[in-house]
Amino acid sequence: MATPHNLRVGVFVCECGRNIAGTVDCGAVSDFAATLPDVVVVKQNKYTCADPGQMEIRNAIAEHKLNRVVVASCTPKIHEPTFRNCVREAGLNPYLLEMANIREHVSWVHQDDPAGATRKAKDLVASAVARARKLEPQVEAEVPVTKAALVIGGGVAGIQAALDLADAGHQVYLVEKEPSIGGIMAALDKTYPTMDCSI
Amino acid sequence: MMDVGRHPRIQLFTHSEVETVTGFVGNFHVTVRKKARYVDETACNACNECVAVCPVAVPDAYQQGFSSRKAIYMPFPQAVPSSYLIDMDACLGNNPIACGKCADVCEKHCIDYDAKDEIVPLEVGAVIVATGVEVYDPTEYDEYGYTRYENVITSMEFERLICAGGPTAGHFVRPSDEQRPLRVGFIQCVGSRSLSPKGNPYCSNICCMNTVKDTLLLADHYPDVESTVYYMDIRAFGKGFEDLYRRSKEAGVRYLRGLPGHVREDPASRNLVVTVEDTNTGHRLEEEQDLIVLACGVIPRQNGGNVKHLLNLSQTADGFFMESHPKLKPVDAPSRGVFFAGCAEFPKDVKDSVTQAGAAASRAGILLSTGKVTIEAITPVIDTEFCTQCGICAKVCPYGAIRPPDARTGRYPEVIEAACSGCGTCAAECPMDVIAMRHFSDAQILGQIDALLEDHPEEKVLAFACNWCSYPGADLAGTNRSQYPAHARLVRTMCSGRVDEDFILHALMRGAAMVLVSGCHFADCHYINAVTWTQKRIEKLWNRLDRLGIRPERVQMEWISAAQGTKFASVMAELDRLRRTVTPEEIEAAKTILAAEFEKKAERLRKQRARMKSQREKEEVDVA
Ligand SMILES: Cc1cc2nc3c(=O)[nH]c(=O)nc-3n(C[C@H](O)[C@H](O)[C@H](O)COP(=O)(O)OP(=O)(O)OC[C@H]3O[C@@H](n4cnc5c(N)ncnc54)[C@H](O)[C@@H]3O)c2cc1C
Numbered sequence: 001m002a003t004p005h006n007l008r009v010g011v012f013v014c015e016c017g018r019n020i021a022g023t024v025d026c027g028a029v030s031d032f033a034a035t036l037p038d039v040v041v042v043k044q045n046k047y048t049c050a051d052p053g054q055m056e057i058r059n060a061i062a063e064h065k066l067n068r069v070v071v072a073s074c075t076p077k078i079h080e081p082t083f084r085n086c087v088r089e090a091g092l093n094p095y096l097l098e099m100a101n102i103r104e105h106v107s108w109v110h111q112d113d114p115a116g117a118t119r120k121a122k123d124l125v126a127s128a129v130a131r132a133r134k135l136e137p138q139v140e141a142e143v144p145v146t147k148a149a150l151v152i153g154g155g156v157a158g159i160q161a162a163l164d165l166a167d168a169g170h171q172v173y174l175v176e177k178e179p180s181i182g183g184i185m186a187a188l189d190k191t192y193p194t195m196d197c198s199i
Numbered sequence: 200m201m202d203v204g205r206h207p208r209i210q211l212f213t214h215s216e217v218e219t220v221t222g223f224v225g226n227f228h229v230t231v232r233k234k235a236r237y238v239d240e241t242a243c244n245a246c247n248e249c250v251a252v253c254p255v256a257v258p259d260a261y262q263q264g265f266s267s268r269k270a271i272y273m274p275f276p277q278a279v280p281s282s283y284l285i286d287m288d289a290c291l292g293n294n295p296i297a298c299g300k301c302a303d304v305c306e307k308h309c310i311d312y313d314a315k316d317e318i319v320p321l322e323v324g325a326v327i328v329a330t331g332v333e334v335y336d337p338t339e340y341d342e343y344g345y346t347r348y349e350n351v352i353t354s355m356e357f358e359r360l361i362c363a364g365g366p367t368a369g370h371f372v373r374p375s376d377e378q379r380p381l382r383v384g385f386i387q388c389v390g391s392r393s394l395s396p397k398g399n400p401y402c403s404n405i406c407c408m409n410t411v412k413d414t415l416l417l418a419d420h421y422p423d424v425e426s427t428v429y430y431m432d433i434r435a436f437g438k439g440f441e442d443l444y445r446r447s448k449e450a451g452v453r454y455l456r457g458l459p460g461h462v463r464e465d466p467a468s469r470n471l472v473v474t475v476e477d478t479n480t481g482h483r484l485e486e487e488q489d490l491i492v493l494a495c496g497v498i499p500r501q502n503g504g505n506v507k508h509l510l511n512l513s514q515t516a517d518g519f520f521m522e523s524h525p526k527l528k529p530v531d532a533p534s535r536g537v538f539f540a541g542c543a544e545f546p547k548d549v550k551d552s553v554t555q556a557g558a559a560a561s562r563a564g565i566l567l568s569t570g571k572v573t574i575e576a577i578t579p580v581i582d583t584e585f586c587t588q589c590g591i592c593a594k595v596c597p598y599g600a601i602r603p604p605d606a607r608t609g610r611y612p613e614v615i616e617a618a619c620s621g622c623g624t625c626a627a628e629c630p631m632d633v634i635a636m637r638h639f640s641d642a643q644i645l646g647q648i649d650a651l652l653e654d655h656p657e658e659k660v661l662a663f664a665c666n667w668c669s670y671p672g673a674d675l676a677g678t679n680r681s682q683y684p685a686h687a688r689l690v691r692t693m694c695s696g697r698v699d700e701d702f703i704l705h706a707l708m709r710g711a712a713m714v715l716v717s718g719c720h721f722a723d724c725h726y727i728n729a730v731t732w733t734q735k736r737i738e739k740l741w742n743r744l745d746r747l748g749i750r751p752e753r754v755q756m757e758w759i760s761a762a763q764g765t766k767f768a769s770v771m772a773e774l775d776r777l778r779r780t781v782t783p784e785e786i787e788a789a790k791t792i793l794a795a796e797f798e799k800k801a802e803r804l805r806k807q808r809a810r811m812k813s814q815r816e817k818e819e820v821d822v823a
């Protein structure tokens with residue numbers, strides 16, 4: 001685990017074509033990022049999520065011995081899994097990645113205020129770097145699963161779910177509070193839309 | 200139904216209820232109470248001799264009370280399991296030996312009056328909740344006269360009266376005189392789509408098509424019957440539905456747009472007079488019917504509470520179980536490893552129930568087939584050295600994922616990782632600050648706050664946004680290009696429940712003009728009810744700020760869903776307006792006050808820790 005003494009952060013600023021760069025001064029953001037503590041490399045890309053962009057991250061991790069990665073681009077809701085994979089492939093624990101959302105939360109919502117947008121983008125990068133410096137590698141725990149299912153309620157839905165699971169090879173326990181399964185449907189005469197018998 | 204009874208991999212427990220559930224995804228420990236049937240279902244061959252001799256008759260619930268059954272009975276002819284049981288409440292006296300007729304005639308000796316409930320333990324990896332719905336009881340709609348007028352019946356009662364297996368062997372007659380009605384009126388939306396305190400606000404989904412079906416059955420069996428449907432909208436939205444609706448109209452069924460205000464009985468004929476406004480013409484009509492069928496809606500299972508607590512489920516305002524995500528995870532419960540099938544989630548017809556059941560089985564099957572679950576590394580770690588075993592963490596956990604401490608036995612709270620979803624409420628509420636959230640630690644969040652407020656904090660709005668609603672709400676504002684002032688700085692947490700009061704105060708101490716805590720609406724909270732702790736915390740904080748002489752309005756709380764991009768933008772605009780009202784003097788004063796508050800807290804914790812330490816050392820000496 002990287003101790004706070006040998007932190008090496010890489011920052012990757014994405015232009016997202018004109019999506020970010022059209023409003024935010026990405027050059028200024030990159031220059032600013034280079035001044036932040038423990039940042040050893042800053043790269044700017046047209047599309048960081050594309051193969052060349054990801055390649056650049058992987059190369060930088062190797063070349064600059066990065067142990068924290070910050071990507072300033074779109075929302076983590078879209079590409080966090082992408083970049084987590086990318087750093088994992090380069091041998092870094094995926095929890096050592098942090099993103100700054102400078103598209104959805106900046107360039108797209110402050111189109112009339114490029115100066116304000118650039119200031120905000122810098123702050124978000126500073127925030128991401130600050131967070132990255134405190135990140136720690138994490139291991140996801142794995143627990144075994146008991147291969148059986150409980151179905152509560154024996155109406156048509158519970159019956160169908162139980163049959164599907166059992167047909168798929170799983171043990172099923174179906175618990176029905178009434179003396180017979182069937183639910184409401186068992187009390188119906190005919191059912192729409194087919195107008196056939198319900199039982 | 201029969202397939203379930205026969206399937207080698209399905210063990211059926213009828214007349215049974217789940218009594219306890221502990222454990223977590225992949226590892227649930229369940230106990231089931233198998234209630235005594237008093238008839239050995241494995242030996243019984245359904246000869247029916249017992250029923251013939253039983254002297255007790257009670258109303259038959261299956262037949263909606265239109266006929267009777269015995270105290271020893273089979274629920275209905277096609278029942279699965281195909282076995283009798285004794286209704287002990289009806290069986291003669293508390294001492295069944297006083298009668299004992301059924302046991303006397305049973306040649307296979309299946310009957311055991313002393314049978315006891317059995318408790319069966321089960322181990323399962325996944326749970327499917329398919330507890331369905333109940334039919335709405337229309338008695339409170341007094342204007343329709345259900346229970347006062349015999350010839351006003353419910354749609355469920357209609358089912359039994361038209362059914363060949365019903366109490367009248369399918370001869371459709373009305374209750375008062377067992378005569379065949381020639382004029383039948385159906386009243387729609389009874390108990391549904393109601394804006395008054397009576398009934399429920401939602402559409403029950405099935406009653407329109409059920410009525411269309413009923414009119415077709417009548418037209419089919421009795422071409423001379425005149426049916427009238429009183430409705431406000433006919434919702435025939437599904438595949439093949441419009442076609443059935445058209446067929447019903449072609450069969451001569453009259454659809455009158457207007458819900459009756461009133462139904463009254465003519466005491467002589469026992470016919471019913473309906474007062475209704477035809478909203479298409481504006482005419483007020485009085486119409487006579489021989490029989491009225493109330494198209495009753497459906498309501499959540501009233502015993503749903505039991506299942507709800509057993510599995511830590513939440514309900515929407517309607518009372519139906521809430522799914523993990525209404526669009527993207529419609530059959531997953533918020534608690535991992537639990538899935539919904541059928542009407543338990545919301546009223547739906549058989550086809551949709553079956554479809555959803557397939558989806559739930561598939562979702563559960565993925566879990567079972569994978570054979571293992573990974574737990575996202577965002578769970579809490581409790582440093583027990585300075586834990587006072589107060590138990591607040593266990594109390595606030597929406598998932599019961601913290602085993603409560605016990606000061607008497609010396610047990611410390613323990614995180615059950617697989618049950619935890621990482622909301623962080625425990626860490627925010629721990630009075631000793633000894634709970635660290637992995638990947639959302641205090642140091643990480645405070646580091647973000649400091650970085651965001653390093654430069655010109657007085658111009659900034661620091662906003663905490665939860666991962667599931669407010670943060671994606673802000674994303675949506677972006678996708679929609681909703682513009683707002685560039686002063687907001689967001690910090691993402693999994694849940695607003697993670698936002699420690701200290702984070703907010705820290706931001707104010709760093710000079711932020713405004714702080715926003717935003718999370719999911721109560722009904723959407725992705726951590727069951729964690730957001731209620733957010734609210735309590737912020738309300739307490741407002742009082743505290745007030746006492747300290749800091750304007751409480753500088754801390755705002757908003758619920759913004761993932762679909763509310765526009766709301767996010769307007770909240771930001773409003774916060775920017777408020778930001779401009781905050782004076783530099785105010786900010787400076789708050790900074791000084793809060794620095795002193797933090798110093799006081801640090802001192803308190805220091806002292807308490809020292810006390811705990813010396814106490815512990817003393818105990819160790821005593822033991823030695
Ligand atoms: C009058 C009427 C007419 C209808 N007509 C049609 C039609 O023509 N066509 C159509 O497609 N749909 C029709 N429906 C809808 C149809 O009945 C439902 O879609 C279907 O019954 C839903 O099945 P379910 O399994 O979800 O729920 P249910 O049928 O309600 O079954 C739930 C089961 O769970 C059991 N249960 C509940 N709580 C517990 C517990 N705690 N422990 C154990 N067991 C429990 C209940 O006893 C019940 O057996 C009609 C509904 C009504 C009310």
Ligand code: SF4
Nearest residue numbers: 388391402403406407
């Ligand atoms: S399905 Fe039809 S009758 Fe039922 S509540 Fe909805 S609109 Fe009313």
